[in-house]
Amino acid sequence: MAQTMWAGRFSKEVDSKVNDFNSSVSFDARMYKQDIKGSVAHATMLAEQGIIDVGESKAIIDGLNGILCDIESGALEIDPTAEDIHMFIEAQLTSRIGDAGKRLHTARSRNDQVALDIRLYLKDEIEEITHLTLELENTIIDLAKQHTRTVMPGYTHLQRAQPITFAHHLTAYAQMLARDLSRLADCKKRTDVMPLGSCALAGTTYPLNRRRTAELLGFSDITMNSLDGVSDRDFAIELCSALSMLMMHLSRFSEEIIMWCSWEFKFIELDDAYSTGSSIMPQKKNPDITELIRGKTARVYGDLQTLLVMMKGLPLAYNKDMQEDKEAIFDAVDTVKLCISTFTPMLATMTVLEDNMRNAAARGFINATDCADYLVKKGMPFRTAYKITGTLVKLCIDKNTVLEQLSLEEYRQLSELFDEDVYDAISLDTCVMQRNVEGGPAPQAVEKQIQLLEQTLKGYC
Ligand code: ARG
Numbered sequence: 001m002a003q004t005m006w007a008g009r010f011s012k013e014v015d016s017k018v019n020d021f022n023s024s025v026s027f028d029a030r031m032y033k034q035d036i037k038g039s040v041a042h043a044t045m046l047a048e049q050g051i052i053d054v055g056e057s058k059a060i061i062d063g064l065n066g067i068l069c070d071i072e073s074g075a076l077e078i079d080p081t082a083e084d085i086h087m088f089i090e091a092q093l094t095s096r097i098g099d100a101g102k103r104l105h106t107a108r109s110r111n112d113q114v115a116l117d118i119r120l121y122l123k124d125e126i127e128e129i130t131h132l133t134l135e136l137e138n139t140i141i142d143l144a145k146q147h148t149r150t151v152m153p154g155y156t157h158l159q160r161a162q163p164i165t166f167a168h169h170l171t172a173y174a175q176m177l178a179r180d181l182s183r184l185a186d187c188k189k190r191t192d193v194m195p196l197g198s199c200a201l202a203g204t205t206y207p208l209n210r211r212r213t214a215e216l217l218g219f220s221d222i223t224m225n226s227l228d229g230v231s232d233r234d235f236a237i238e239l240c241s242a243l244s245m246l247m248m249h250l251s252r253f254s255e256e257i258i259m260w261c262s263w264e265f266k267f268i269e270l271d272d273a274y275s276t277g278s279s280i281m282p283q284k285k286n287p288d289i290t291e292l293i294r295g296k297t298a299r300v301y302g303d304l305q306t307l308l309v310m311m312k313g314l315p316l317a318y319n320k321d322m323q324e325d326k327e328a329i330f331d332a333v334d335t336v337k338l339c340i341s342t343f344t345p346m347l348a349t350m351t352v353l354e355d356n357m358r359n360a361a362a363r364g365f366i367n368a369t370d371c372a373d374y375l376v377k378k379g380m381p382f383r384t385a386y387k388i389t390g391t392l393v394k395l396c397i398d399k400n401t402v403l404e405q406l407s408l409e410e411y412r413q414l415s416e417l418f419d420e421d422v423y424d425a426i427s428l429d430t431c432v433m434q435r436n437v438e439g440g441p442a443p444q445a446v447e448k449q450i451q452l453l454e455q456t457l458k459g460y461c
Helices: 016-022 025-048 054-073 085-103 110-146 166-191 210-217 226-231 234-261 288-311 320-349 354-362 368-377 382-399 408-414 428-433 443-458
Strands: 151-156 159-165
Touching (some): 025 210, 085 110, 110 166, 110 320, 159 166, 159 354, 166 234, 354 428, 368 382
16 A cells, blocks of 8 residues: 555554545545546646746656556556545656656646536536437437327326327326436536645635636636535535436336336337246246336435535534535446436337237227317316216217217117217317417427427437
8 A cells, every 4th residue: 555645644554444434535536537627727827827838847747647548548547445536646647757747736636527527427427418408308319209109198197188299198107207307418517627725624815716627627717715615515415416316207208118018008128138038938928128227216215315415514614524425426426327328229129019009999988078079179077078978988888889970869768969969079180280389299389399309409419
C-alpha cells in the first residue's frame, strides 16, 4: 500500500481495513477521464493566471495525457488500494514528472474536484440516455405509423372499455418519454455548472479565473457559493428522479407487453431473439426482458432513496457520507442504459397480432357508450340513453351475443329512436373514426399527434 498523501500529520499508517473501508477507487475509477480533463483545465488556467509556471503546467498536462493514454491502453492499471481516483492520478503524476506534479493541487481540493468530476461524468451520461430515449421514441413512432387503423380495446380497471387503436396506445408511451426527455434536458442545465474554485469549502486566496476553467471544460456557468459548490448533489438526485420516472414508464410498458404476450391476450409475439424458454416446460416462451425491466425499476427507485436519505442530515459543507453518491447514481445510469437499449430492439422486432386485437375489441361491449351516444344525438338525455343501453347489454349477455347482432326489433322494443343506422353508429370502425377530438384515437388525430411529437423530438437531436 502506498504512503498516504496526508502522512505528514500522522504518526502511524492507516489500518488496512480502514483503508479498504475508506477507499472509493473501486467505483470512482470510472471517472478517470473526467478527472484528467478537469486537471488539465485547472493546470492551464493556473499557468494563464501566473499561479504556476508555464513550463510546469506543460509538464503537468503532458504527464496527465500520458496517464490517460496508459490507462486506456491497459499499460497502467489503477491501484485498487488507492484511496480514490483523484489521489491515484495525482500520485501517478508526481511519480512520473516529479515536483511539478505536486503543484497541480494548488487552489483545489478533492471536494471541488470530485464535484466537478461527477458533473462532467453525468453530463455525458445524460446525453447518452437522451440519445437512447430518442431511439426508443423513434421506434415507437415507426410502429405507431403502421397501426393507426389497428383497432384494439382500450381498458380501464383492466376491463375492456372503449375502442382505440394500437397507434393511440403506443403514442401514449411516446408522450411519457417526451416528458422524460424534457426532464433530462432540464436536469442537464443544472448539472452544467462548474464548481472548481470552491476548493475545500471557502474558496481560495489565489487569483483564479473560474470562468476560464468553465470555458475550457465546456460548462455554461460556474457555481455561485463555494459552500454550495462542494456540497450540492441536487443534480445527481434530480437525474435519479428523472430516471426513476423514465423507468416507471418502461416498467408500465413492460407490464403491458407481458400481458399482451400471454395466451389470455395474445396481442403480440416477441421475437425469439428477445424471449427465453423454460427449463422444464417445453411450450413456454417467456418475456424475461420485460420482467427484468419491471424488476430493475425497483433498483433505480432504491438509488433515488439512497441519495435522498444520504443527503438529508448533512451539515455544510463536504462530508464523507457523500462518497456514497457514486454507486447509487452510477447504478441508476447503468441500469437505465441497459434497459432502454434492450427494450428498443425487442419492440422493433415484435409481431403485432392485429386480428387478435380486433377480435378482443369486438367482444366486451366496448361500443356501448357509442350506442348511448347514438340515442343522445337523437335527442334523448344521456342518463336515459345510458340505462337503455345497459338493458341492451344485459339482453346480449343473456343471449350470448353482441350489440351488433341484435335485431332492429329488439332495439326498437326499448326505444323508437333506434333505426337502421344504429349498426353503422356502433360498428367498431365508426366508433374509432369518430373519436376525432384532438388527442383522440381516430387515425387523423393520431397522425396529427405524431407530427407534433416528431417536431418536439427534433429539438433533442
Ligand atoms: N472519494 C471522495 C468522494 O468521493 C473524494 C472527496 C474526498 N474529500 C475529503 N475531504 N476526504 O467523495
